[in-house]
Amino acid sequence: MMKIKFKSIGEIYSPYDEKAGIPIQPVSALGIHGCIVLKDKFIKGIKDLDGFSHIILIYYLHKTKKSSLRVKPFLDTNKRGIFSTRSPARPNHIGLSVVRLIGIQDNHLIIENVDILNGTPLLDIKPFIPEIDCYDSDYKIGWFTSKVEKLNEMRSDGRFK
Amino acid sequence: MMKIKFKSIGEIYSPYDEKAGIPIQPVSALGIHGCIVLKDKFIKGIKDLDGFSHIILIYYLHKTKKSSLRVKPFLDTNKRGIFSTRSPARPNHIGLSVVRLIGIQDNHLIIENVDILNGTPLLDIKPFIPEIDCYDSDYKIGWFTSKVEKLNEMRSDGRFK
Numbered sequence: 001m002m003k004i005k006f007k008s009i010g011e012i013y014s015p016y017d018e019k020a021g022i023p024i025q026p027v028s029a030l031g032i033h034g035c036i037v038l039k040d041k042f043i044k045g046i047k048d049l050d051g052f053s054h055i056i057l058i059y060y061l062h063k064t065k066k067s068s069l070r071v072k073p074f075l076d077t078n079k080r081g082i083f084s085t086r087s088p089a090r091p092n093h094i095g096l097s098v099v100r101l102i103g104i105q106d107n108h109l110i111i112e113n114v115d116i117l118n119g120t121p122l123l124d125i126k127p128f129i130p131e132i133d134c135y136d137s138d139y140k141i142g143w144f145t146s147k148v149e150k151l152n153e154m155r156s157d158g159r160f161k
Numbered sequence: 162m163m164k165i166k167f168k169s170i171g172e173i174y175s176p177y178d179e180k181a182g183i184p185i186q187p188v189s190a191l192g193i194h195g196c197i198v199l200k201d202k203f204i205k206g207i208k209d210l211d212g213f214s215h216i217i218l219i220y221y222l223h224k225t226k227k228s229s230l231r232v233k234p235f236l237d238t239n240k241r242g243i244f245s246t247r248s249p250a251r252p253n254h255i256g257l258s259v260v261r262l263i264g265i266q267d268n269h270l271i272i273e274n275v276d277i278l279n280g281t282p283l284l285d286i287k288p289f290i291p292e293i294d295c296y297d298s299d300y301k302i303g304w305f306t307s308k309v310e311k312l313n314e315m316r317s318d319g320r321f322k
Contacts, residue, residue, distance in 0.1 A: 002168065002169045002282055003166055003167075003168060004166065004167045004168065004169065004221050004282065004284070005164055005165065005166055005167075006164075006165045006166075006167065006253040006255070007163065007164060007165065007252070007253065008163045008165065009252050009253065025293045026293070026296065027292065027293055027296040042230065042244075042252060044230035044231060044242065045230040045231075045242045045243040045244045045252070046242050046244050046245070047231065047241065047242030047245065048241045048242045048245035048303060048304055049242055049244050049245040049303070050303070051245070051301060051302070051303020051304055051306075052245065052301060052302055052303045053297075053299070053300050053301035053302075054297065054300055055244075056257065058219070058255055058257070060165050069203065069205035069206040070205060070206075070208065080208065080209045081205065081206045081207050081208030081209045081210055082206040083203075083206045083207050083210050083216075083285075083286040083287070083288070084207070084208065084209035084210040084212070084213065084288050085288070086287055086288070086290075086293070090285060091168070091170050091203060091206070091285075092167040092168065092170065092284050092285050094167070094219055094284060094285045096217065096219070096257075096287060098294055098295075098296070100297070121163055121165065123165070123253050123255060124244075124251060124252075124253050124255045125244040126244070126247055126257060127244075127245050127246070127247070127302065127303065127305065128300065128302075129247075129300075129302050129305055129309070130295060130300050130302075131188065131302075131305075131309045131312060132186045132187070132188055132247070132312065133259055133294065133295065134259070134291060134294065134295035135187065135188040135259070136214075136215065136261070138214070139214050139215055139289065139290075139291050140212060140213060140214035141212070141213060141214075141288065141289075141290050141291075141292075142209060142210070142211070142212020142213045142288065143209055143212060144213075144288065144290055144292075145212075148290070148292045151292060151293065
């Protein structure tokens, strides 16, 4: 099986030191601030980023040790296929969050709506562009349909080790 | 520097064998079909995915060898910081596309709006949920603002080696 190697480009700092109690998505973390500390060698790469209000963070879920193909998500009582959920217990522990970019100073990026564990290694930053990332007009969201209104209040109970 | 290892969970097949000529985003690839062939061992993980109309693919840009912190994107004539672009020449060669899910048969996922090179190793599938991935009402998109209308017609010229 092909092994693919990435490196951390910086770290994400947040108020959440423990998995239990963490908001499960940015939309459950409105107003929660965090900070990205980019490694100095990548500073040239954030030129022009300050014009964007939202950025996509791709990161390594470094505190998740297990993978399961069937999981009971926070929002549901049924076991679901892992790829139909946003659970961290995926075959590759890759996290994705769209956060607000509040400001940049040197290699520090202040961000808001942070649902990410403190100290998380960052793999990539992409500008969020609704015309690219949300380009269709009609979406079906499967088992989430009846659960989506609970998103705002949901917090992790730390079930995904 | 922390090394992070992932494995391919399958491959993405598309009509694009060469980087030159490939649509630069799913919105430039409307109606283009492709197929994910998931490794058999992950089949249990796609249960319930068929209820979703769109999925987020995270993949390894395996044919991109170089990284640059300043790049001239396809849509622009100025050099931009790599993290303010969607260019493949990033420090970690991670690609992200939101595609339509047309159907699933065994370990085959038929997808549409495919802007991905043939044979690309897939790292993760997440269900696309507008309430999670596009939850705000007001977005600023920096240097893209005046370029975004050109998206539909844009094709790669293969500049990112």
